[in-house]
Amino acid sequence: MPKLEPFRGDYYLWEYVPSIAASIIFMFLFLALTVFHSWKAWKTGARFCIPFCIGGFFEIIGYITRASCTYRTARLMPYVIQSVFILLGPVLFAASVYMVLARLIRSVGGEKYSIIRITLVTKTFVAGDIISFLVQGSGAGMMAMDGMANAAKAIVITGLMVQIIVFGVFIVTSVVFEKRMRRAPTNGSYADSAAAAEWKKHLYPLYAVSALIMVRSIFRVAEYAMGQKGYLLSHEWPMYVFDAVLMVGVMGIWAVWHPGTIRQEGSADMNTEQLLSMGGGYQSKA
Structure with missing residues (x-):
């Protein structure tokens, strides 16, 4: 029978006994989705989706x-491992999300509508994501580490705040691009063309996944800010509702609207090596 046990003295790592059933359910959900995304990335040649797949493996x-912690609530290492991997998985999801925007902009020749220079879009946001990943x-x-709990939480919150700020700028960049495209469609995308439907088909899922990751990051900041005894960390359901379900x-x-189908059309001066360095490299197999 699982029970809550102290790690040392009267100090408890957990405020509740983690549900083994919920852990197993989400493990299988992430397993199925990660296998699908790995297959889809291979089939479409979408190498920019590799971080997304790795994020799935982290989950x-x-x-x-x-799940193993249910019967080992006094063990430190399993507690840390599950915390680290569940915390960092969405950061890797974000890396692929950032790469999609530059590809989407190029696919319709909309480089002039980006508020950040197109050659810097992916590099800027992925750099911010890497910083967030390392800090978290x-x-x-x-x-x-003994006696480092408060400092660790402060560092994690800092990393999450970096992610939120970067995501905020990313969303603004995406929205501005869409508004400018609607106001004056480029030659690569006319309002009544199939190309117009194609970029919009991928832009709205991009908004959706960005919003979900943003909500999850805000939840995590609130969770750590409230502390070990706060409601969010002392109850299990918020983590599943505002993290697991959202991820x-x-x-x-993205399983339904997979970004690997975005056609890559660089500018005349954009060569293959540049695209690869920006996280592109997808060439249609059609």
Whole structure:
């Protein structure tokens, strides 16, 4: 029978016994979606989706480890592993999301409508994502050190805030691009053409996954800010509702509207090597 046990003295890692059933359910959901995305990335040659697939594997590892914690609530390492992998999975999802915008803009020749120079779009946002990943990862890793819990939480919150700020700028960039495109469609996309329908088909799912990741990041900031005894960390359901469910939604949305089908049309001076360096490299197999 699982029970809550102290890690050391009267200090508890958990405020509740984690549900093994919920962990297993989400482990299988992420497993199915990750297998599908890995197959889809291979089929379409969408190498920019590799971080997205790795993020799915992070979620799988996180929830497998979390399931084992049900009977090991006093063990530090399983607690840290599940925390780190579940925390960092969405950061890798975001990396692929950032790469899609530049591809989408190029697909309709809309480089002039980007508020950030097109050659810097992917580099700028992915750089911010890497910083967020490193900061959150270092903070989560420090949870295993004695007396570092408060400092670790502060570092994780800082990493999450970096992610939120970067995502905010990313969403503004996307919205401005859409408004400018609607006002004056480029030669590569006319209002009544199939091309117009194509870029819009991918832009709205991009908004959706961005919103879900943003909500999840805000939840995580609130969770860590409230502390170990706060409601969000002392109850299990918020983590599943505002993290697990939202991330399954992110993978589900892109399973239906997979970005690997976006046709890549660079400017005349944009060569293959430049595209690869920007996280592109997809060439249609059609």
